[in-house]
Amino acid sequence: MMLVSIVFVCIINTVLSESQPQLQPDPEVWIERGAPDCTTTEDDCGVFGLEYVRSGVGEGSACDTGTAVLCRSSAPHTSLVDTPAHTLAALSYNAFERNWFMSHDGQRERSCRVPATLRRMLPDLDVIGFQEVFMGGCFRGKLTLRHLLAQHGFPYTTRTVGAIIPQAVTDDDNDMRVGFKVLNGGMFVASRWPIVQEDSIIYENADPLSWDGFSKKGVSYAKINKTDASGRWKLYNLFSTHQQTGDNADIKVGQAAEQRAFVDRLAIPPDQPVLFLGDYNIDLYDDDELLSAVMATLEATLPATVGERECTSDGENDLHDDEKSCSWLDYVAFSHTHEKPTHATMEAVRPMQEEGFPICFDEGKILRFGYLWPDDERCTNKNYAVRDLSDHFAVLGRYMFPE
Numbered sequence: 001m002m003l004v005s006i007v008f009v010c011i012i013n014t015v016l017s018e019s020q021p022q023l024q025p026d027p028e029v030w031i032e033r034g035a036p037d038c039t040t041t042e043d044d045c046g047v048f049g050l051e052y053v054r055s056g057v058g059e060g061s062a063c064d065t066g067t068a069v070l071c072r073s074s075a076p077h078t079s080l081v082d083t084p085a086h087t088l089a090a091l092s093y094n095a096f097e098r099n100w101f102m103s104h105d106g107q108r109e110r111s112c113r114v115p116a117t118l119r120r121m122l123p124d125l126d127v128i129g130f131q132e133v134f135m136g137g138c139f140r141g142k143l144t145l146r147h148l149l150a151q152h153g154f155p156y157t158t159r160t161v162g163a164i165i166p167q168a169v170t171d172d173d174n175d176m177r178v179g180f181k182v183l184n185g186g187m188f189v190a191s192r193w194p195i196v197q198e199d200s201i202i203y204e205n206a207d208p209l210s211w212d213g214f215s216k217k218g219v220s221y222a223k224i225n226k227t228d229a230s231g232r233w234k235l236y237n238l239f240s241t242h243q244q245t246g247d248n249a250d251i252k253v254g255q256a257a258e259q260r261a262f263v264d265r266l267a268i269p270p271d272q273p274v275l276f277l278g279d280y281n282i283d284l285y286d287d288d289e290l291l292s293a294v295m296a297t298l299e300a301t302l303p304a305t306v307g308e309r310e311c312t313s314d315g316e317n318d319l320h321d322d323e324k325s326c327s328w329l330d331y332v333a334f335s336h337t338h339e340k341p342t343h344a345t346m347e348a349v350r351p352m353q354e355e356g357f358p359i360c361f362d363e364g365k366i367l368r369f370g371y372l373w374p375d376d377e378r379c380t381n382k383n384y385a386v387r388d389l390s391d392h393f394a395v396l397g398r399y400m401f402p403e
């Protein structure tokens, strides 16, 4: 079974397109269902939070009868809010967009809604560190998370860590190591401000017997240049990671050491801030000793938590079945050997829709390759309504530095 999945995944990886989208106001996608005898209706756009444009037969359509529909992502109707260059709002978000062969849990319905929801919730957001965006979000290669982010004010993104095609072009042999790690790392940084430098590493420390053993988990680095209305600008260094799942403390501390060595190798001037975003898979409450060890290895400090939410992985979430679970796994910390903030907080925030939207929630459909519509008869748990856009809440770091 393992070999079969590796073959599948190699195919996915090689067709994955990561090119930076052109800034286009309202991106569109042709969708169709039931090909070759298509039964697509205009309501199908709404499944993904998109608006219907027209019916027809799009380029490369597989419909012999019936039609496809053209759907558009609506222009944002709320404004972004400007803040001074010496403050930064940075979000760490595990978006739970795993490959189809691992699960069907609304990856497409949820990820298509993420940019509009974040813009509405957090209009002054500067930068986002994503994890678990393995397929690129929304409609792979057609209307991706990057297209939607660009439309919603985040036109700058780093490449996905470990994505094979673009990395091969850069000649970076670190990223050419494949072996059993056939999945990309799922993480990238999206920014409202220009990314003036980017880089990535893939962890050597990883448990080969976990799903993580197949994924090029590592760190995505972006240096961004934030400019404000008065023309002042400031450089920020963001490191976004997704650490090993499970209980192996040595691997987690080892990964932190790799991340810190990466920071040191980049020789970032000590008067610039360095922030560590990510899903560390270490609970603030139950694993506090390990968390301290990881933060000490990173030479990082965790800011105080604020706000009413006490967990980032929470039973209250529509995608959780264990109602009592509550853990805090995601962080926005800072390096204390670089510029220190005068004020910093971390808050768990819940990207969600007010109204539930249906998905096929069938985590057991391992090796069922490809998308399942919410009402697909093959789906064990069809038309399952969710409001949450991921199984994790996001963590918002609010930072202020000396003027």
Ligand SMILES: *[C@@H]1O[C@H](CO)[C@@H](O)[C@H](O)[C@H]1NC(C)=O
Pocket: 196, 225, 227, 233, 235
């Ligand atoms: C940052 O952006 C400002 C303009 O907004 C520019 O003048 C400055 O040179 C940029 N700095 C770097 C290091 O890119």
